Structure formats: C-alpha cells, structure tokens
Amino acid sequence: MNLFRQLMEKPWLTDEGAVVEIRSGRTFALPREKLGLRLFLAVVMVIFSLMVAAYIERKVFSDWHSVPLPWILWLNTVILVLSSLAMHRAWSHARRGEMGGVRSWLSAGGFFAIAFLVGQLLAWRELVATGHYAAVDPSNAFFYMLTAVHGVHLIGGLVAWGRTIAKVRRGYGVVLVRMSVELCTIYWHFLLLIWLVLFVLMLLT
C-alpha cells in the first residue's frame, strides 16, 4: 500500500465495516529519527540550492572575476572524502556489532572533519592575506558565505558526532549506538556531496 493509495481511501465508507482495519500508525517504513534526518536534509538542500541559484545568477554577468582558489582546498576536499569514508567504515562496523571498530573509525571521521574545518580556515587566511576581502568582489563574498554556511553545518554535525562518541566511550551497547552512527554517516555523505558541488561550481569559470 503506497502513499497514493493511503490518500485514496474513503473514510466515510469503511466507517462501520464489520472488519475494522487496524494498522500501525506509520506512513513510511522508516524509523522516526531517519525520517526526521531526511526532512532536515531536504531543508538544508533548499538553503544550498537557493544560495547556488543566487551564485550562478550573479556569475553569468560579464563583470565577474573568479576568486583565486587557494590550493589547500584540494587537500581539504581529499580530507573530507577521507572523513566520509571513515564514517562509512564506522557504520559498517556498527552493523556488524563490532564496537572496537566503531570507536576507532568514528574517531577518525571526526578528526578528519575537524582537520577539514581547520583547512578551510587556512584557506580563508590565505585569501585575507592576499587582500581578497569579502567586500572587495562578489566572487569573494560568495566564496566566504558558501564555505561558512557549509562549515557551520559540519560543526552542527560534529555536535551530533560528539554525542555519539560520548555514548561509545561510555560503553553503550551497539543497539543504542547503531542508529546514531548511521545518521551521522548519512549526514557526512550529504555534506560531502554539497561540498563537491560547491567546489566544482567555484572551479568553473
């Protein structure tokens, strides 16, 4: 029974039927937390889509000068990929119930994420040092804003990651941790995807 069929019901007919349909009150076969995360990702997706739309809309004008991208962004990209991979390993360990693996890979994922954020700050410093302030050029302004908003989302992810790792360190069983690890992993992959899109857009001139 899909969503469309649920919306096709005629509640006034089944009213006094001899057989009362008793269903569990769920629309989708998803845990609540996962559906909540998906909705949140949809909201974040709208934010980034609108920013990217504004970015592209501005970029097509002839007076656009692309910001010189610091080389460290390549390194940061690799680090973020590593971070995502580490989270994925943590998740596969969690599925198999191996808490030792979860612990080390989760730590690695968070470490790489923090390294990515530091790298982004270094990129900012390099731009500032060469006089590419936000107000100088629209391209600079978009660069700072997009990286900052992406970074803030990653920091939010690190809060969730911190709570997860605290649970792991306190020795919670795999049943209590599995969902948290999975949600973190989904979020990490999502932010990696966003970053790749942003990075490619910045590379295109």
Added chain:
Amino acid sequence: MVDAVQDQDDFIPPAEVAEMELYHPKSWLTKYVFSQDAKVIAIQYSFTAIAIGLVALVLSWMMRLQLGFPETFSFIEAEDYYQFITMHGMIMVIYLLTALFLGGFGNYLIPLMVGARDMVFPYMNMLSYWVYLLAVLVLLASFFVPGGPTGAGWTLYPPQAILPGTPGAEGGIVMMLVSLALFIVGFTMGGLNYVVTVLQARTRGMTLMRMPLTIWGIFMATVLALLAFPALFVGAVMMTLDSLLGTSFFMPDIAQFGEQLKYSGGSPILFQHLFWFFGHPEVYIVALPAFGIVSDLISVHARRHIFGYRLMVWAIVIIGALSFIVWAHHMYVSGMNPWFGFFFATTTLIIAIPTAIKVYNWVLTLWRGNIQFTVPMLFALAFIVTFVNGGITGLFLGNVVVDVPLSDTMFVVAHFHMVMGVAPLMVVFGAIYHWFPKMTGRLLNVPMGQIHFWVTFIGAYAIFLPLHYLGFLGVPRRYYELSDISFIPDSAQDLNAFVTVIALIVGAAQILFLYNIGRSMIKGEKSGPNPWRATSLEWQTPQTPPGHGNFGQDLPVVYRWAYAYGLPDATEDYVPQNLPPDQITSDYDNSKLSKPIAQAAE
C-alpha cells in the same frame, strides 16, 4: 520511500503500538518551564505569541492615530511611523500568526488528535520554543538600539533597508535579520517534529484519511514552512553580510547624497525573489491551518460530517504545492518579462480553484446541518465570509493590468488584511473558544464572547472596507500623511478618522477577550471532558486537561474518521473515533463521556 505495512491483507500489527519512551520531568522547573511536554510548549508558544502580538496591536493603534489625525500627535514622527508599519507587519505575520498556528495549536493538537503521547523529538521541541523566545527578545531589543527598529517596510527591500536614511539602518535592520534567522532555526526544530509525528506516530487505526482536517492543515502548512523559510533565511544571511561586511549581494552600484557608495554589482531583485519565494507560501502557512481548523469547527458545531472530506484533503495538498509557483505576483511592478507576468497571473487564478472548492464544501457542510450558534461557530462563519471577501480582491490583484494601478495603494493593504489578517484571526479566536475547555477544563464566558465576536467582526469590516475605497482613490500605502494631493478629496481624511476610531474600539474588544480568558481560567464554568460533544481523540482523554502522556494506560484505537455525526443507528448524535463498533448502539451509554464528573483528574 517504502511503505510501512506490507501488502498483506491478513497482516494485523501487534496489539501494542511501540510505545515511545516518555520523558518524565523530575522537578517543577522541568515540568513547567523547560518542559518537553508538547502541551506545555504549546501554551508557552501561545502566550509568547499573543504577548508580542499585543505589541503589534499597540503599534497599529499608533499608525491609525497618525493616519486618522495627522499633525496631532507630536510623539509620532515620520521615522516612527515607518518603524511602526514595519514591526507591526513582521510581528503579526511571523511572530504571532505563524508561531501561534504551528507552535501553539500544532503542538497542542497534533499529539492529541493523532493519538500520540507526545511529539517524537520532545527535547528538540523544547529547544524550538526557547529559540523562538530568543528571536522574540532580539526583535524587542531592536526597539532599544540606537536608531530604533528597522523602518524598511515588512518586506525589507534592499537597497533602502540597509542604507542611511531608512530608520533603523544603524542597527535595527541587523537585529531584525538576526531575529528572523533565529526564528527560522527554532521553527525548523519544531517543524521536523510536527511532520514526523503526523507521519510516523499516529495511533493504531488512525490512517492518513481518518485524521481530522485540522491536522491536515497544520501538517501541510508545516511542510510549506520547512521548504519556504530557507528562502527567507538565505535572504536574511546575505543581507546581514551586505549590512555588516559591506558585501554586495543585493546592492547595485549606487550613489547617495551625491556620493558613490562602495557597493557594486548586486541585485535588489534577487532579494525580492527570495523574499516572495518565502512570502507567498507564508500566506498559506497561515491559511492552511485556518482552513483545517475551521473545517472541524463547522463540522462539530453544525453536527454534520464535513462535506467532501477527501477533496478537502487533496485541496490542502494541491494548494500547498501551487503556493510555490505564484510568488512573483507580488513583484509585477518590479519589472518582469510579460510572459512571466502571464505565467504568474495564470497560476494565481488556478490556485483559486482548490480554494473555492473548500469554500463550497464548508457551505455544503452547513447546508441542512443542525447549526449551533456557539461562539466558535460564529467565528468560523465569520471566517468564511471574510476569506471569500479577501480572496476575491486577491483575484483582482493577481492580474497584472489590475495590479499595476492598485499596487502600493491602500487597496492592497485592505486585501491582505482581510485575507491573511482578519480571516486567520477569526479562526484563532474560534479555535481558542473551542479548545479552551480542553486546555483548562473550563468554559469561556459566553456573553463576553458574543460581545467580543460582534465588535471584532463588524469592526473589522468597518475598518477594512473603507480602505478598499481609499485604495481606489489612489491613497498610497506607507505614507506618513496625506497633504495637498490634488487627486485625493478631503473627505478621504474623514474616512481615515472614522477608521481610526473603529480600530481603537476593536482593539479594546481584544482586552475584553483577554479578561475573559483570565477570568474563565479561574472562575469559568466547569466544562467536562467533551462540552461540544465532538468525535476527535483530544476530547476522549481520560483527564481534562489531558495529563502527562495524554491517554492514560493505553493509547486509543481508532475505528473511524472524525466526522461521525448523526449516524442513523447510534445512541448519540456523535460517535467518538475510538468507540468500538459494537458499542455504538443501545447498551453503551456514551453520554457519560460528557458529564463533568467523568474527569479522573479532579
């Protein structure tokens, strides 16, 4: 996404729905202040929203005093007036109506009406309220920064919003933008709760198509808000950067006071698109909960099932979807390709169709119903009339050729006050009179309610019908005073004075309403658990007001939709959603549900 229940007709889930772990507060502080109970959060939301709404009400009085009696009040300067209109608009639309419908009614009614113990993420729900409160406080604080709050108009159009010359450009505008961003963050936390609770936490038997329309309206409005508020968020972030860091997202090459400013190359129109991509769905974020609630009020108080339930649900969904492709009808005078104008005018006319279907269905529900003229019913009827009135002027304004001469006149002001000011407020009042007995166990005083209704209803028309006429005359909106404009007759001023007097009276009637609430909470007549003899689950709770966890030992099981009124065989003229089918007739005396003594709580 895959569906919860596999396609097995013989599949019946276990008798116990997976119970959620309910957070049990241990101290007074976690029970009533930092509460995770949706009902407490709802009341916190409602009181905060109403309090800030009163500020906006006072601001509207100040505006009306200036318009009605110009050059009389020395304490209202032109700058003050701009600040009043801006703050009045923003507070009413976002901090009052959105917060009250979704944070207030949403929190209170969703768990109760779908048969859940609480929202699915109670901790986040609590945070939602506190971030909202912070947003309100930041907004209030902007009254006290140098230069005062922003006077950019509630649409906050750049470049003027952040340039010297507009009141509040020094700091008020940034406070406003920060407050909006906070509101959106807080709302998102609550909104995820509302959506997931409706989708995944309904009790057994509560299929999607058995949900009361109130829930459908709030649910769809929340989905809209989750997808539309990010546009405002992006706009607010970018404008904050323009204002604080001197970036040029929205700022074109611009000269002011004979001096070239440092801004260059931004697009003010981009902000307008972002703002209205949020702003138009916002109309429906306010209207859809009102649609839903009014459907239930009419059904209950006309003792009749809602006409065309399925169509009502679909209309809510279709209106929600269409509301995302009409936004540029707010921007006809900003300059656009005529084909765009044609497109947005067409979608605007199309969205009137599902809306009109809803109006017909309300009227057909009333048709041959056993109409009880209770106070909630009066407000519900007033909503239908007012909404039709405001909706039809919306059809005028949706057409480019009509909009261009009327744009930025009082006609627009009259239109949107009718359709998304007065009409939703009628529902807010009706809903408060309707659900107050469930929230407190006491009835609101009826004579006071009737006075409140008639003064508000007739007063609203006495205020806003003349404004339509002023708009036809060409009286512009946002003007501090009209002096020596040749095409506007002097009598327009008399009309303005009349409107001001009525506005003060209508405002005073709201004080009577607040007094009624305060008095009835303490001394009101005991209502019993189900004074309106309604079918939906919130009226069937073992305690009134509902206790922690809402439903006592076991969650209710739902056997039918929420509109089982006047069934031919039933003992009573209403059959609660959770009454087992074998108890509908004879042996089960469900009138005992209506007796006050059935309250286990007291």
